[in-house]
Amino acid sequence: MNQFTAGLFLLIFLALPPVANLLESIMVVHMHMQMPLLVIAGFLMAKLVQERFPVFFENWNSNGVPGILLFIIIMVYWMIPRTMDEALTVQSVAIFKYISLPFLAGIPLRDSWKKLGDKSKNALIISFTVMFFAMGLLYIMSPEQLCNNYLIIEQITLGWGFITMAACAVVYLIYSAVVDPSDYV
Amino acid sequence: MEALKLNFQDKTNKALGINEEDALITKTYMLVAFTALLIGGTLGLLQGLNRAGLLELPVWFNYYQVLTAHGLLLVLVLTAFFTIGYFYAAMSHSLGGLLPKVRKMAWIGFGMKIVGFVMAVIPILLNQATVMFTFYPPMAASPWFYIGLVFIVLGVWMCAFGAFIQVANWRKNNKGQHLPIISYFATGVFVLLFFGSVPVAIEVLYIIPWSIGWIETINVMLARTLFWAFGHTLVNIWYLTALSAWYVVVPKIIGGRRFSDTLTRLVIILLVIMNIPGGFHHQIVDPGIAESVKYMHVFMSLAIGFPSLMTAYAMFSVFEKTARKKGGTGIFAWFKKLPWGDVRFLAPMIAMIAFIPGGAGGIVQSTNQLNQVVHNTLWVVGHFHLTVGTTVVLTFFGISYWLIPYVSKRVLTPKINKLGVITTLIWTAGMSFMAIAMHWVGLLGSPRRTSYTTYADNATALSWDPYLMFLAVGGTLLMIGVLLQVYAVVHLMFFAPKGETEFPIADVEDNASKTPMWTESWGRVVVLLLLLVAMGYVIPLVEFIGNAPPGSPPFQTW
Numbered sequence: 001m002n003q004f005t006a007g008l009f010l011l012i013f014l015a016l017p018p019v020a021n022l023l024e025s026i027m028v029v030h031m032h033m034q035m036p037l038l039v040i041a042g043f044l045m046a047k048l049v050q051e052r053f054p055v056f057f058e059n060w061n062s063n064g065v066p067g068i069l070l071f072i073i074i075m076v077y078w079m080i081p082r083t084m085d086e087a088l089t090v091q092s093v094a095i096f097k098y099i100s101l102p103f104l105a106g107i108p109l110r111d112s113w114k115k116l117g118d119k120s121k122n123a124l125i126i127s128f129t130v131m132f133f134a135m136g137l138l139y140i141m142s143p144e145q146l147c148n149n150y151l152i153i154e155q156i157t158l159g160w161g162f163i164t165m166a167a168c169a170v171v172y173l174i175y176s177a178v179v180d181p182s183d184y185v
Numbered sequence: 186m187e188a189l190k191l192n193f194q195d196k197t198n199k200a201l202g203i204n205e206e207d208a209l210i211t212k213t214y215m216l217v218a219f220t221a222l223l224i225g226g227t228l229g230l231l232q233g234l235n236r237a238g239l240l241e242l243p244v245w246f247n248y249y250q251v252l253t254a255h256g257l258l259l260v261l262v263l264t265a266f267f268t269i270g271y272f273y274a275a276m277s278h279s280l281g282g283l284l285p286k287v288r289k290m291a292w293i294g295f296g297m298k299i300v301g302f303v304m305a306v307i308p309i310l311l312n313q314a315t316v317m318f319t320f321y322p323p324m325a326a327s328p329w330f331y332i333g334l335v336f337i338v339l340g341v342w343m344c345a346f347g348a349f350i351q352v353a354n355w356r357k358n359n360k361g362q363h364l365p366i367i368s369y370f371a372t373g374v375f376v377l378l379f380f381g382s383v384p385v386a387i388e389v390l391y392i393i394p395w396s397i398g399w400i401e402t403i404n405v406m407l408a409r410t411l412f413w414a415f416g417h418t419l420v421n422i423w424y425l426t427a428l429s430a431w432y433v434v435v436p437k438i439i440g441g442r443r444f445s446d447t448l449t450r451l452v453i454i455l456l457v458i459m460n461i462p463g464g465f466h467h468q469i470v471d472p473g474i475a476e477s478v479k480y481m482h483v484f485m486s487l488a489i490g491f492p493s494l495m496t497a498y499a500m501f502s503v504f505e506k507t508a509r510k511k512g513g514t515g516i517f518a519w520f521k522k523l524p525w526g527d528v529r530f531l532a533p534m535i536a537m538i539a540f541i542p543g544g545a546g547g548i549v550q551s552t553n554q555l556n557q558v559v560h561n562t563l564w565v566v567g568h569f570h571l572t573v574g575t576t577v578v579l580t581f582f583g584i585s586y587w588l589i590p591y592v593s594k595r596v597l598t599p600k601i602n603k604l605g606v607i608t609t610l611i612w613t614a615g616m617s618f619m620a621i622a623m624h625w626v627g628l629l630g631s632p633r634r635t636s637y638t639t640y641a642d643n644a645t646a647l648s649w650d651p652y653l654m655f656l657a658v659g660g661t662l663l664m665i666g667v668l669l670q671v672y673a674v675v676h677l678m679f680f681a682p683k684g685e686t687e688f689p690i691a692d693v694e695d696n697a698s699k700t701p702m703w704t705e706s707w708g709r710v711v712v713l714l715l716l717l718v719a720m721g722y723v724i725p726l727v728e729f730i731g732n733a734p735p736g737s738p739p740f741q742t743w
């Protein structure tokens with residue numbers, strides 16, 4: 001099975017109604033499992049797309065910045081509570097979710113990542129870490145229900161999901177700052 | 186120059202065998218491990234006889250006390266001391282001798298574990314800590330029991346950090362090389378030991394003020410969850426230790442080569458990353474976790490089965506290749522070419538075979554519907570006597586027949602080898618009686634963790650008796666096995682003829698493909714491990730803490 005089939009299979013699997021229902025029934029799983037898996041599906045499919053349309057990527061994403069910007073915009077968009085709510089209640093937004101995350105976030109991420117320098121990569125990870133801490137605090141501290149579809153306890157869970165992921169990113173950043181791999185390998 | 190010196194050290198180490206100081210560490214750890222086996226095994230026999238209705242235990246040393254001590258001695262002391270002693274010898278052998286600092290840490294760790302253990306055992310003997318090895322709140326033991334556990338954890342951390350220092354030092358001096366495979370296993374085990382014991386440390390630090398009375402109530406579900414985050418990891422630490430012998434040592438003993446180095450390292454990485462959230466399948470009937478969350482955790486648990494299947498394939502592939510090289514033919518006839526008379530092969534081989542039903546039983550238990558049938562029955566006890574009691578322990582026995590002569594600079598004589606084969610067969614027979622009887626009687630409803638009773642001569646309860654008798658027969662055979670094994674260990678350590686025994690490490694195939702360098706990136710492995718822990722634990726923990734019940738005061742149920 002090549003990467004494209006794997007990605008396509010993953011996308012179809014995630015779109016199956018029982019799978020989608022299960023994953024969307026828990027707020028943190030919806031945002032931190034289903035959505036990243038959709039991005040991964042796109043990431044896997046990207047290789048074939050890159051091979052088929054090399055000129056397109058060369059013209060529009062030669063230094064990786066436009067692609068990563070598109071990725072950031074899509075990711076930030078889906079972190080807003082309102083958009084999650086709409087994905088559950090408005091059919092067209094649900095379809096947009098299944099298209100935007102794999103094709104507008106996953107594919108540009110793969111195309112851009114290798115073109116970016118180490119500094120830009122770290123800057124990206126740092127900004128996402130900060131954003132995750134901020135979003136985590138927002139979801140934990142908010143006294144109001146932010147989504148019509150999810151209870152406050154689920155919102156708090158999501159907040160802690162953000163915080164723990166940000167903490168993992170911090171561990172990674174410290175590790176890569178402190179440990180010089182060339183000392184070992 | 187430094188590298189040259191180390192390289193030289195490395196070579197002398199391999200030529201002359203382990204140095205005295207490193208050997209002393211392993212010998213001491215092994216002595217403690219097998220003393221624990223002797224005492225724990227004896228207590229096991231008492232329990233088996235009681236369960237069969239053959240023996241009434243005295244009031245001053247009751248069934249539940251015996252059970253607590255049996256569990257603690259065998260699942261904590263035997264396994265922890267064996268694992269650490271074994272991997273310290275492995276690191277000493279493959280990384281050019283232990284650093285003096287690391288040796289000191291191993292001794293400090295040893296002291297802390299022994300102090301902690303004594304602190305934990307005294308309340309058990311006084312019947313003030315009859316809480317089983319899982320010590321679930323709201324059952325509360327004497328605070329000293331928990332303080333003892335804290336010391337044991339600190340001692341384990343000391344040894345884990347010693348291992349990390351040793352490995353980091355070797356890698357700095359051997360740039361561009363892969364960590365020797367046996368030390369790679371050691372690294373995986375110590376990473377798991379450290380991260381797996383963090384939750385139980387948090388749990389115990391929460392229990393201590395509650396058992397003293399400084400805080401009134403405890404969140405029971407939170408404590409159970411923290412316990413199993415550790416408990417399940419511990420299970421896989423034993424498993425990973427056994428795997429190290431299967432992948433690295435057994436091929437050498439049968440005169441073959443190792444299976445793919447990359448696959449071996451991938452199996453270790455997968456086991457390390459996916460392990461900790463597996464703890465939830467021990468809580469499959471616990472309240473407070475949504476059905477959908479439990480369902481997703483079944484995926485997590487079964488994912489651990491994947492590296493096990495890779496292992497099964499790898500092992501049998503090695504066996505077949507080796508046997509065919511020696512002239513084995515046919516579909517199954519090549520089996521005869523394997524060295525069945527060599528205890529160093531026979532014991533781990535039976536261990537592997539036992540893991541086939543053991544693993545299948547594990548899948549039954551982590552599946553929601555099937556678990557309902559067997560939960561808290563003797564089935565579960567049968568399951569872990571197959572997995573820990575047979576797969577892990579027989580592998581440990583197999584290791585002891587070359588590891589102990591290696592550290593004591595003696596040799597395994599044909600006589601002791603024969604004794605080892607007999608021990609292995611007795612152990613296998615004993616465990617078969619015991620585990621099959623336990624599985625079966627568990628399906629018929631006999632509960633675990635219950636002293637013998639006929640429930641006022643209830644017909645169903647009486648129908649369990651014949652099976653329980655088999656359990657006692659098995660237990661008696663196992664006791665004989667324990668005595669023979671401990672005798673062999675003492676003999677190999679102090680009385681066997683002097684000589685050189687090698688630390689058996691198989692080579693990879695000549696045409697093996699190169700192992701990719703990403704396998705050396707432990708930092709990334711640890712970050713992934715933490716991410717998976719976050720994935721597994723954020724939902725239930727927020728639920729348990731956010732929607733917490735008033736909590737429970739301590740109870741002494743015995």
